[in-house]
Amino acid sequence: MDKAQLRHYFLNQRQQLSPQQWQHKSQQLCQQLQHWDLFQQAQTVCAYFSHQQEVDLGPLLTLPKVWGFPRCVQKQLVWSTWQRPDPLITDKYGILTPTSQAPQLEPAQVDLILIPTLAGDRQGYRLGYGGGYYDRLFAHPQWQQIPRLGIVFAAALVDRLPVDPWDMPLSGFCSEQGYVWRENWQKKSPPAGGG
Numbered sequence: 001m002d003k004a005q006l007r008h009y010f011l012n013q014r015q016q017l018s019p020q021q022w023q024h025k026s027q028q029l030c031q032q033l034q035h036w037d038l039f040q041q042a043q044t045v046c047a048y049f050s051h052q053q054e055v056d057l058g059p060l061l062t063l064p065k066v067w068g069f070p071r072c073v074q075k076q077l078v079w080s081t082w083q084r085p086d087p088l089i090t091d092k093y094g095i096l097t098p099t100s101q102a103p104q105l106e107p108a109q110v111d112l113i114l115i116p117t118l119a120g121d122r123q124g125y126r127l128g129y130g131g132g133y134y135d136r137l138f139a140h141p142q143w144q145q146i147p148r149l150g151i152v153f154a155a156a157l158v159d160r161l162p163v164d165p166w167d168m169p170l171s172g173f174c175s176e177q178g179y180v181w182r183e184n185w186q187k188k189s190p191p192a193g194g195g
Contacts, residue, residue, distance in 0.1 A: 003162050006127055010118045010156050014053045017153075025153055026056035028176035033060065033114075036179070038147060042111035044068060046079050048151075049088070049096040054116045055151045068105040070133070071097045077133045079105040107142040115170065117150035121161040122180070124169030126150045138168035147171045 001009065017025070033039045046068040050056040061067060061084070068079040072091060080102035082088070088096045115134055119127040128134060137143050154175035172181040 003127065003130065003164075006161065007118060007130065010127065011052065013155060014118070014153065017053060022053050023056065025176045026050075027059060029055050029151065029153075029174060030057060030059040032174055032176065032178055034063075036174070038112060044105065044110050044112075046070070046105070046110055046113040048114065048116045051093070051095045051116070055153065057114065057151070066105075066109075068110065069096075069098050071100070072131075072133060075133070075136065077137045079110070081105060107140075107146060110146050113143075113146055113148040114174075115148055115150050117152040117156070117170075117173065119156040119158060119161060120150045120152050120170070120173040120180070121158050123160070123163075124172065125161050125163050125167055126170055127161050132166065135166050135168045139166070144168075149174050 039045070042065065044066040047057050047060070048054070049069060050058070067082055069082050070077040070079055072078075072093070080098040081104075082098040082102060086102065087099055089099055091097050115126065117126045117128065126134070138148065148170045150170045150173040152173050152175055154177040157173060157175060157180055172179060174180075
């Protein structure tokens with residue numbers, strides 16, 4: 001299947017989850033993240049607001065961290081801080097984002113990026129919605145140095161996805177079943193230190 005067919009397949013698969021299954025799997029994944037050293041040590045985490053039954057990271061947002069969320073500005077992602085009860089707006093894709101008045105985050109401030117993922121493969125490649133926003137972000141050297149973890153339900157982790165020349169691999173993936181690191185297809189927690 002090509003990318004468009006795979007997007008349709010994995011989006012449909014995810015939307016087949018009942019609300020109860022979706023919440024349960026999301027809570028399991030959030031628990032996995034909370035036990036990960038790198039997440040525990042990260043002071044500033046870039047995340048996302050769930051859309052189309054993406055993994056819901058809501059249970060994590062009460063943790064004492066600086067949280068960043070993306071806004072689409074022209075063809076680029078801009079990261080802004082957000083905490084309750086700061087206002088949110090809905091963008092042209094139907095996704096909640098901070099307002100343009102929210103303080104922006106620079107790459108040097110960010111310790112970890114959690115990325116919504118339709119599917120992921122063992123080489124670290126992510127299938128998204130096709131807009132290329134994250135690939136363009138990670139083409140910038142200052143963003144490449146930051147650990148970036150695809151957030152995905154385990155059923156959407158596959159051996160290989162189709163890859164285009166502009167696709168940028170992630171450090172790995174977290175699912176409700178644990179971690180998968182690029183080139184290391186063992187579903188287990190990383191060693192101490194987040195390695």
